[in-house]
Amino acid sequence: MSDTAVLEIVELNDGEIVLRHAEGEGEPLLRINFSEEAGxxxxxxxxxxxxxxxxxxxxxxxxxQEESEELEVPATMH
Known part of the structure; x- marks a missing residue:
């Protein structure tokens, strides 16, 4: 088993964009919300x-910084 973290960027149904573990388990690591005007x-x-x-x-x-070499962040949009 590898220690490499596999992350994905996903746009949720409500328009929120999150960075989360690829398994989709737990809370997102990062959330991005744009205002209505910015959207x-x-x-x-x-x-x-x-x-x-x-x-x-x-x-x-x-x-x-230390982890960035190991992270894989595929561009996934649902």
Whole structure:
């Protein structure tokens, strides 16, 4: 068994975008909510913007610096 964390980015039915374990168990690690105005401005780009925000946090954060080499974050949209 591998110690590699497999995470996924998912847009939920209510429009919230979350980063969670691929198994979908437990609370999301991160939640992104756009205001109604921002959602209207971004339209179909909301998911891509959220994905870039998460990518930036993972690759630039000292908190996840050691883990970032091991994390796999597939772009999954449901």
């Amino acid at each position: 209207e401005l971004l339209r179909q780009s909301r998911f891509e913007v959220a994905r870039e925000m998460i990518d930036h946090a993972i690759t630039r954060s000292k908190l996840w």
